[in-house]
Amino acid sequence: MKNFNNRLGFIWLDGRFVKWNQAKLHVLSHGLHYASCVFEGARIYNGKIFKLNEHTKRLFFSSKILGFKLPYKEKVINKVCEEIVKKQKIKNGYLRPFAWRGSEMMAISAQNTTIHVAIATWEMSTYFDKRKKFNGIKLKTSKWIRPPSNTAPTQAKAAGLYMICTLSKHIAEKKGFDDSLMLDSNGYVAESTGANIFFVKNNKLYTPIADCFLNGITRQTVIKLAKKNNIKIIEKRILPRELLKADEIFLTGTAVEITPISQIDNKKFNVGEITKKLISLFSDLVEKN
Ligand SMILES: Cc1ncc(COP(=O)(O)O)c(C=O)c1O
Missing domain, CATH: 3.30.470.10 (Aminotransferase class 4, branched-chain amino acid transferase, N-terminal domain)
Structure with missing residues (x-):
């Protein structure tokens, strides 16, 4: 760079x-x-x-x-x-x-x-290299957690909140992963170090409730795109074991746009049809911008 x-x-x-x-x-x-x-x-x-x-x-x-x-x-x-x-x-x-x-x-x-x-x-082109943006990135679960909302101003995009993100990402990269999966203080899935997370199970889309991390602008855009295209979207608490049973997983964020996940820790995932559809809808939207 x-x-x-x-x-x-x-x-x-x-x-x-x-x-x-x-x-x-x-x-x-x-x-x-x-x-x-x-x-x-x-x-x-x-x-x-x-x-x-x-x-x-x-x-x-x-x-x-x-x-x-x-x-x-x-x-x-x-x-x-x-x-x-x-x-x-x-x-x-x-x-x-x-x-x-x-x-x-x-x-x-x-x-x-x-x-x-x-x-x-x-x-800037893609955040992760182009091949990974297409085939998926690998996440490692972090030992650092997203702080509960009464311990940090979690809805602000504030520099201090990124200290644990850099620490997490450095550990993940040293172990050959691309990014980290961060949990919240109750052990539920939160997000990655700079993007929100979604998964697909039985053609339905799931994403964690954004109450201790940024409710990303891309996250909100993807939720709207899903609703408009009759993809059922559910916001709820998600345990890591539920995430690991997903059919497809992807990240959303300004930098990562929509990036599929191909692996979390030792578990591998395919890039599925709903992820591909949302990537295509999102790219149509930004073209029309
Ligand atoms: C920690 C974190 N979560 C989520 C997001 C996604 O937010 P947005 O889609 O608004 O870029 C970002 C990026 O801004 C971020 O840094």
């Missing part, structure tokens, strides 16, 4: 476009030390940002949960997102708007810090 600290073009930082390699923050930023940082990830298809409004709304919602207010209106952020995609000439890529507390206070309490906002974008 090309290094992210020195690329051509611009990043929007605190109200202006600055040269990519000059988009810097102070080392004593609260966001870096205490994770007071929220972010978004959206996809660009054919030069257009998919579900931009939904992503911007979630960025504001996440910052509200973390107790800070962005110094811009949603419509300004939307406009800048569109501008930077054009300026960077992105055709198919990724957009990363984010906000964090600055360096005025270096302590747990940080009520009077400046709120910084930046937006960057880059070309």
